[in-house]
Amino acid sequence: MRSRAVPLVAALALVFAVPDAVAQPTAQPTAPPDFTVTASPGSVSTVPDWRMQSSARATQGGNVISTTDYADAGWLTVPARSTVLAGLIANGRYPDVNHGENLKQVDRDDFAVPWWYRKVFQASPRPGVHTFLKLNGGVIARGEVWLNGTLVAGSDKVVGAYPTHEFDVTSLLRNGDNALAIRASSSDPQNDLVIHFIDWAQLPPDRNQGIFRDVQLAASGPVSLRFPRATADLPLPSLASAAVTVEVEARNNTGSAVTADVSGTIGLTPFTSSVSLAAHETRTVTFTQDVDRPQVWWPFQMGAQPLHTASLEATVGGVRSDVASTRFGIREVTSSLVQGARQFFVNGRPFPVRGGGWASDLFLRTDVRRIEDQLDLVRSMGMNTIRLEGKPENDELYDIADRLGIMLLTGWECCSKWEDYASFDAEDDRVAGESAESEARRVRNHPAMLGFLIGSDAAPGAGLEKTYLDALARADWDLPVISSAKASSSPRLGPPGMKMDGPYWWVPPNYWYAKRLGGAFGFASEIGPGPTVPELDELRKFLTPSDISKLTDYNAVQYHLSPSTTFNRFTFWGTALDNRYGRPGSPEQLVRKAQLANYETNRAQFEAFGRNSSDASKPATGVIYWMLNNAWPTMYWHLYDYYLATAGSYFGAKTALRPLHVQYSYDDRSLAVVNTGLADVPGLTVQATLFNLDGTVKADQTRPVSARGNGSVRVGTLPQPGGLSTTYFVRLLLKDASGRVVDRNVYWLSTKADTLDYGGSTWYHTPQSGYADLKGLDNLKPGQVSVTTSSSAAGTDVTLRNTGTSVAFFVRASVRRGVGGAEVLPTHWSDNYVTLWPGESVTLDARYRPSDLGGATPSVEVSGHNVARVVR
Known part of the structure; x- marks a missing residue:
């Protein structure tokens, strides 16, 4: 993820360009309006889909294209949230862009020009009702917004992926048909504050140009309610009561003074307040209620996830002017440095982060069921956190995380304009601040939110740091703010308490136990062992037979690895596979042995951080596996594959993340029991049995243990009998007081250790100088x-x-x-x-x-x- 050497997708095979998609319309009429903007105060109408066309074909200006009599026959109909390429894919303009090298068929030159989005709709304006056009995110990379032949906002205002905008378009609306048009300029992640997939996958040829969030028309009376907020102040550690504060911005839309009554409820005693507003004034209205024995929200391994709703209404002269509501959870999140490491706390309890890095869909398409399926897999795996580096998702992901109790850590991305700090000009500073404020306002109410990283691989300098902090303050952001995911201090925030020392490619299981580089101490913000080859059924979905046949050629470029030359070959991952498990004789054998390698090192990564979470001197406070999922089908950096199949990588992690877990340590042969629940669990026993390959029992011991709540305890060391076969097995059983097995864990080990050459370490890899011998498994x-x-x-x-x-x-x-x-x-x-x-x-x-x-x-x-x- 750190590579900057990312080649452009080749512009090939013009036969797959889109002449029919961009054909200039003749005299055919435009499509009739298919949705109506409701004029009732408090209503919100979302554009359901768009008509889309290249400016190379639609050559007129916005003053023409945004008129109701403009003929848009030949334009494509695309979803409400649709980048240009996503719209073309939805219309079948290219072969399966997931399969083989088909993505190369997309002509990059098609996106060197702006594209138009257009929508005709009906409206019935009413006196005293104001209508606002809301962009719930920017237009990538810049936008021009036109309504009924008039420019609403130019590309000097609508800039970047994340700033939200709201424009009063009341005077431009007509009774009957109206036409809205948005012009999206070309995208360049090295020069624009947009979205970049870096080395995560082959890059989208359009660089995500277009509209990827909802565009809405909202109606209200003279006073609008915006940005509702609910927070809770909990007495720690008792949690016996909570002071719940609800606030909302009340905005006077008129040129005269007005008095509004703002009322609401959080399911308890209703509250109300009268607020006087000068012409065009905005004021924050605040209510606080005390709640006895509150239903407290917890991450899923620590408790339940009750959610509450704060509902608000503004009336003027007894007539409804606007409504607003928000869902929230009663909880508190804080963080501090513990022995120099970032430690998060939820409701006063230490929260050891066990997370993965999120990848949005490569074409920024929103599939709510797919997102829910993924978060269900995350929870089933036992993972408690997702990090979103520079890809803040649409609202649905946050809602699902709230419901499932999965924490979210958001922030900006590396290796693009976002961290090219020396190139920032005044406009970049403004857009960066608007982005931070918009995103913070959008996600701040979600109880699943854990914090905001204003840098990824490098902290911003003093000026930009102030821009970000001022923006977050305007958004009333009250969660932790961290300077960087790397050990890079900033002037005001100081050290982040995080490390980014790799690896991003293959390392053996014992790597994770050494307290150096990416080993299990501190907070590792992104680390993982690289290749995670899916099962053969999955590979056939996106690889050609020729692609599959060359899997055993470790020096061959694999298109479904990375565009980065650092990660586009299997190289020393294959060397380790050969030396540890034996050279695969076929792709089928490689895939089978890959599951073993994936399972054992992924299990070890999470087990090491779990064991060391209770280390007093160098605690392991958090780890983000790089990565959780894939934006596009690849053979590395995931715990479940693009098609949501779970293989060795997933189940190795799932084993390590069980809520009550017995495990082996690759460094000192110790055994440990890790408990992610808050309560101690007494009366347990650990049974450790060693087997030779032929099934002979070489040792069998049982030891008592009491599992420590939200921590780990050691249970002695693994027996070391003589006469072990070079490859041997260990079975660990954790039993409760009744003798019931509550956890079972099996290791395949070697009398010959993996050894590491730390002196040869790079930012992404520590080479091996010796290999464990697990070849006996083939016998x-x-x-x-x-x-x-x-x-x-x-x-x-x-x-x-x-x-x-x-x-x-x-x-x-x-x-x-x-x-x-x-x-x-x-x-x-x-x-x-x-x-x-x-x-x-x-x-x-x-x-x-x-x-x-x-x-x-x-x-x-x-x-x-x-x-x-x-x-x-």
Whole structure:
């Protein structure tokens, strides 16, 4: 993510350009209006879709294009939130841009000119009612806004991806048909404060030019209510009461003084206040109520997520003028430095961040169900935080995070105009401040918000820092503000308490335990082991047969890795795979061994940070896995793939993030129990069993333990018997007082250690000087597993039993749309990639939407490292 050497997508194959999409209309009439702006005070009308055209074809000015009699036949109809390329894709103008190298077919030159968006709508203006045009985010990269032949705002005002704007267009509205047109200029992330995908994926050829958030028309009377806010002051640590403060901006839209009554409720005693406003004056109206025994909002592992609504109304002369409302949670978030590391606190309790970096859709398309599916996978995995670096999402993600109890850490991106601080001029300073203020106002009410990073790889200088802090103050932002995700101090905020020392590419499991570079201490704002190759079924969705055949060529450029030359080959990831697991003889073998590598290092990363969270001298206060998801199908930097399939990377992390978890330490062979709940759990035992590859038990010990609430405890060290095979197994069982297994964890280890050459470290990698020997896994005797399934409307239960005489290693189950059908995605598994010794059994729960079966009967496929495929 740090690379600046990002080549442009080649402009190839003009046959795939869009002449029919941009054809100049003839005498055909424009499309009739298909939505109506409501004139009732308090109403909001969202533009449902647009007509879109290139300015290379629509050559007239906005004074013509924004008239109702302009003929826009031949223009494309695109969604309400649609970049230019997203609109072209939605209209089928290109082949599947996810598959192979099809994205190269898009001609970059098509986006060297501005594009027009146009909408005809109906309105019925009423005396005394004001109508406002609201841009809920900027127009990428700049916009001209026209209504009924008149310029509302020019490209000197509408600049950048994030500033919101509101324009009083009452005098321009007509009774009947009206025409709105917006001109979006070309985008260049190195020169514009917009959105850049850096080295996360191949870049969108339009660089996200266009409109990616809602455009709305809102009506109100003489007084408008804007930016409703609700906050809570909680006495810590009792949480026995809360002072809830509700505030809203009341704005006089007229040229005369006016008095408004502002009233509201948060579900308790109604409140009301009379406010006098001078001509065009805006004042903040504030109410405070005390709440006994409040329903407190918590991150999901720490408690429940009750949400409340603050509803407000303004009346003038007894007549409704406007309404506003906001959802909120009663909670407090703070942060401080602990032993130099950033520590967050929620409701007074330490909150150890276990998160992942979010990638928006490459074309900035909004699919609410897809976002909800992803956050459900995040919660199922046990991850508690998402970091949004420079890709603040639309409102739906924040609403879902509030409901699910997943914390969000937002801020600006690296490696683009956002951190080219030396190039900032007066306009850049203004747009940066407007961006910060707009985003802060938009997300500040969400209880899931954790903080705001005003820098990513570098803190801004004193002048820009002041611009950001003043903007956040205007937005009444009361959450932590951090100078940078890197250890880069700023003049006023000081040290961020975060580190960004890599890695971004492959490292072995023991790397995470060393207290240097990206090891488990402090707050690591973005680190991960790089390649996360999906299962073969998933690869076939976006790779050609030729692409798949070259997976074993580690020096070959892989288009579905990164545009960066640092990350576009498998290189030393493949070298480590060969040395540790044995050279794969085929792509199928590579994919199978990749799951092992993904699982073990991802598990170790989160386990190391979990274990060290209770270290008094150098606590591990937070870690952001790089990355959580993909903007476009790739083979690196994700915990679940683009199609929401969960493989070794996901289940390694899920194992480490279980709420009550027993684990092994790769550095000192210690065992630990990590508890993410707030309460201690006494009366537990840890059973540690060591097996040779042939199944021989070499050691078996049981120890008592009491799990520490919101922390970790050590439980001695792993036995070290003689006579271990070079590759051997460890099974850890955590049992409650009744003997019930509450956690199960299996390791495959080597008597030969991975060794690291720290002296050769770069910003993205620490090379290995020696490799663990896990090749014995290829010599396991065939395992036998019986499979029993039971399906209902809730999903499918899969019971696996080892009926053979050898270990059944790394056994995976998948639910299919009928025998031989595609995998049902997303599916939430209680566990997967499990290892069973003779006589052992485990039941895996699979939950999915029945509608995703497509009418087929669910079928289950099971296979393992040494287990042949079984179909049920």
